[in-house]
Amino acid sequence: MADKPSRGLVLYGDGLAHLISPSHTNLHSLAARGVCGFLSLPHSPHAETEDERVVRELAQLLDSHDAYISNNGEHAPTVECQQTSLLPTISERFMGLRTALLATNASVKRFGRKLGFTVFQFDELTNYLNESPQDVIISEIFKLLGFQEGRILETSQFDLVLLHVGHGEKENELEWVNNLVGGIIQTAQPGSEVGSRLHVSIIMSYGAVSNDEDPNLSMLISQKGINSNLSLLIPRQSYTMKGGNLLNNIRHHCPMLIAQWQEAVTRKDMVETFSFKEFKEHGANLAMPADRFLHEVAFKLWKAPKYGA
Structure with a gap:
């Protein structure tokens, strides 16, 4: 745990996980x-549109899915169906957490505003300057978080910045993301002021998938070779439980992939590449419900108590 609150940067690539290749170094x-x-x-849900999926999965990530469900328990066809009173802001839920959202998808931006995010369009930050868009955006994002010219300012405009990329918003989206991540790594090098206070989360999802199990992308731990008499003694994986109750609607395949890094704060596991296989075989975090993610990040920012162990 850091001796001062971190400032958080979350890069969420919606539907980009299956496009990751060895070239995305x-x-x-x-x-x-x-x-x-x-x-x-x-x-x-049955008959869900792509736009509904995009917002629903973002709502899961922000632990705001319950507010996205209509009063009768049916899946809401649009965000506008929701009553604003049912949507407590992120700031209200997490000790005044100040949040910004960068996105181009109209539904994502609309939902973010309802949750209290200050919403930016990507080109609002680039200002049409004759520089690499990644360089400009990285510089502007760091300014929002109180990092300027490699130094930490005493105050910042925001505690957490979320970038939402995907859903056909930019050409060569994953290459653009890869370059952006490279700039983040370069700026937050070990020993730098930025590196000691910046908590980075990179999340990649598979987008729309069928409800049929994909054995190659399943989180379930194989019990092959385990004595059947002992199988009942194996505890359930934590992502299948909430509040001591078994969750009955978990999709065990095609989860979101998440990598988190803060120099000298996050532990290092044995993962070498950003891939499902590597995360399952060598990742230290295994799996947790997506709706617990924001609680974990808010803890690093000193805006929430610790979730889990």
């Missing part, structure tokens, strides 16, 4: 520096 480098695991999701 910066993503692999960050995964190898930090701690990796999975964020589990529920099964998709």
Whole structure:
């Protein structure tokens, strides 16, 4: 645990996980520096549109899914169906946490505003300058978090910045993300002021998937070779439980992949590449429900008590 509150940067690549290749070296480098695991999701509702999926999975990530469900328990067709009173802001829930959202998807931006995010468009930050868009955005994001010219300012405009990328918003999205991650790593080098106070989370999801199990992308731990008389003694994986109760709608395959890094704060596991196989075999975090993610990050920012062990 750091001796001062961190400032958080979350880069969420919606539907980009299946596109990651060996050429995306910066993503692999960050995964190898930090701690990796999975964020589990529920099964998709019947007849869900792609736009609904995008917002629903973001709502899961922000622990705001209950507010996205209509009063009769049906899946809400649009965010506008929700009563604002049912949507407590992130700041109200997490000790005044100040949050910013960068996105281009209209539904994502609309939902973010309802949760109290200050919402930016990517080109609002780049200001059409004749520089690399990644360099400009990284510089502006760090300013929002109170980092300027490699130093930490005493105060910052925001405690947490979330970038939402995906859903066909930019050409060559994953390459753009990979370059952005490279700039983040370079700026937050070990020994730097930024590195000691910046908590980075890189999340990649698979987007729309069927509810049929994919054995190659399943989080379930194999019990092959375990004596059947002993199988009942094996505890359930924590992502299948909440409040001591078994969750009955967990999608065990195609979870979100998450890598987190803060120099000298997050532990380092044995993961070498940003991939499902590596995270399952060598990741230290295994899996937790996606709706617990924000609680974990808020703890690093001194805005929430510790969740879990």
